[in-house]
Amino acid sequence: MTLVKIFRAGEWAAFRESGRYRGSADDLRDGFIHLSTAAQAAGTLKAHFAGEGGLVLAEVDVAGDPALKWEKSRNGQDFPHLYRPLEWADTLGQEEPA
Numbered sequence: 001m002t003l004v005k006i007f008r009a010g011e012w013a014a015f016r017e018s019g020r021y022r023g024s025a026d027d028l029r030d031g032f033i034h035l036s037t038a039a040q041a042a043g044t045l046k047a048h049f050a051g052e053g054g055l056v057l058a059e060v061d062v063a064g065d066p067a068l069k070w071e072k073s074r075n076g077q078d079f080p081h082l083y084r085p086l087e088w089a090d091t092l093g094q095e096e097p098a
Contacts, residue, residue, distance in 0.1 A: 002038040002059055003080050006045065009054035019088040032069070033082040035060065040079065047074060059092040 007015065008024070015021040026048075027033050036044045041057060049055055062068045067084040088094070 001063065003035045003062065004038060004041045005033065005035055005058050005060050005086060006041065006049060007056040007058060008052065009056065012056040012058075015086070015088070021086040023085070030081075031083070033084075033086050035062075035080040035082055037080065040077065043074065058094065060086065060090045061092050062086075062090055 005021075007021075011021070011024055021033070022028065023033050034044075045055070062080075062082055065082070065084075067082055069081050069083060070078040071081050073079040
């Protein structure tokens with residue numbers, strides 16, 4: 001199953017530079033990295049990123065990771081939450097950071 005992390009441009013640039021992402025302000029507040037399934041991504045964009053430009057949607061592979069928890073969220077749906085920093089190696093189809 002494809003999981004997606006939505007990044008603002010500055011977050012993406014910092015992630016590419018460091019190779020590790022501790023989360024957005026919302027992630028840090030909630031204590032986990034918010035992810036979406038591919039099917040949920042459009043709703044997440046509409047609910048939390050409406051009108052914002054420069055967004056990056058990155059596919060991540062954290063399947064089977066014990067730090068990945070599926071929890072009820074918007075509209076009673078189960079959403080993937082990652083309880084550890086996101087590592088560059090978790091992204092799919094991205095070049096290695098410079």
